[in-house]
Amino acid sequence: MSSDAGPPDDATASAVGGASPAVDADARSADDDVRPDADDLLLAVEGVETYYGDSHVLEGVDLEVYEGEVVALMGRNGVGKTTTLRSVLQLTPPREGSVRLRGEELVGRGTHEVADRGVGWIPEERRIFAQLTVEENVRVAVPDADDAGAGLELAFGTFPDLAERRDADAGDLSGGQQQMLAIARGLVGDNDLLLVDEPSEGLAPLIVEAVADALADAAADTTMLLVEQNLPLALDVADRFYVLDHGAVVDEGGTAEVDADSERLRRYLSA
Numbered sequence: 591m592s593s594d595a596g597p598p599d600d601a602t603a604s605a606v607g608g609a610s611p612a613v614d615a616d617a618r619s620a621d622d623d624v625r626p627d628a629d630d631l632l633l634a635v636e637g638v639e640t641y642y643g644d645s646h647v648l649e650g651v652d653l654e655v656y657e658g659e660v661v662a663l664m665g666r667n668g669v670g671k672t673t674t675l676r677s678v679l680q681l682t683p684p685r686e687g688s689v690r691l692r693g694e695e696l697v698g699r700g701t702h703e704v705a706d707r708g709v710g711w712i713p714e715e716r717r718i719f720a721q722l723t724v725e726e727n728v729r730v731a732v733p734d735a736d737d738a739g740a741g742l743e744l745a746f747g748t749f750p751d752l753a754e755r756r757d758a759d760a761g762d763l764s765g766g767q768q769q770m771l772a773i774a775r776g777l778v779g780d781n782d783l784l785l786v787d788e789p790s791e792g793l794a795p796l797i798v799e800a801v802a803d804a805l806a807d808a809a810a811d812t813t814m815l816l817v818e819q820n821l822p823l824a825l826d827v828a829d830r831f832y833v834l835d836h837g838a839v840v841d842e843g844g845t846a847e848v849d850a851d852s853e854r855l856r857r858y859l860s861a
């Protein structure tokens with residue numbers, strides 16, 4: 591969990607020591623103190639309506655991501671989580687609403703312009719170059735060739751399995767290793783905001799653990815919007831969450847307020 595932009599409730603828990611009015615007042619002010627500062631608002635999605643042809647998939651999505659946070663976007667299959675990421679990236683541009691990055695409107699811009707402004711994407715389907723080696727895959731994901739050494743160190747430090755296979759063709763890796771490589775490529779991209787789509791999908795439990803550890807490490811200095819159906823993973827890595835249902839946000843809060851068994855989450859997430 592990233593440490594410096596936690597949800598308001600984190601601090602309330604430590605600030606509330608007793609029930610006297612004086613303590614309550616202290617707790618309230620501590621609570622206010624840790625609310626994300628409006629100046630730190632990185633991504634603001636407001637009233638976004640997105641269609642595939644005539645199919646109205648997002649029906650007014652609102653969410654915010656502040657600098658330094660990891661925000662989980664959860665919901666059942668088909669509710670529009672990937673479409674929300676695609677709407678931010680302008681891969682499927684919204685027909686209504688606004689997507690602002692540090693106050694600048696992204697709707698109407700091309701996806702390459704969104705990427706140029708520091709928004710990275712680790713898509714659900716693993717985007718790697720099968721014909722290139724593992725090392726070459728990492729190198730080409732580092733924006734400035736001078737930083738390649740640091741990028742390789744980050745990638746191989748995060749996923750030692752990849753270091754052992756650095757000279758192998760990426761296409762020869764196992765599915766789990768390919769996912770690690772896709773995540774490593776995202777992490778070395780020096781992005782201000784990383785959109786991560788279902789990183790644990792289809793992976794064996796041991797690899798899910800490695801991926802969760804890597805994301806938790808990355809969360810220390812990367813702002814992320816994370817789509818993830820693995821609830822324990824999402825709640826472990828994220829500071830706040832949004833739940834999407836039928837193309838709109840139906841719940842949101844701090845991850846410290848809920849656990850994977852919470853009825854509050856299960857009613858929207860179980861099949």
Ligand SMILES: Nc1ncnc2c1ncn2[C@@H]1O[C@H](COP(=O)(O)OP(=O)(O)OP(=O)(O)O)[C@@H](O)[C@H]1O
Nearest residue numbers: 642643645647665666667668669670671672673674
């Ligand atoms: N390219 C597309 N063309 C038409 N409909 C699409 C397209 N992509 C997704 N959809 C539909 O839009 C809806 C939302 O899909 P989306 O992929 O955003 O859901 P999701 O919440 O990410 O679910 P999943 O976990 O299954 O990916 C679904 O009904 C899906 O079938």
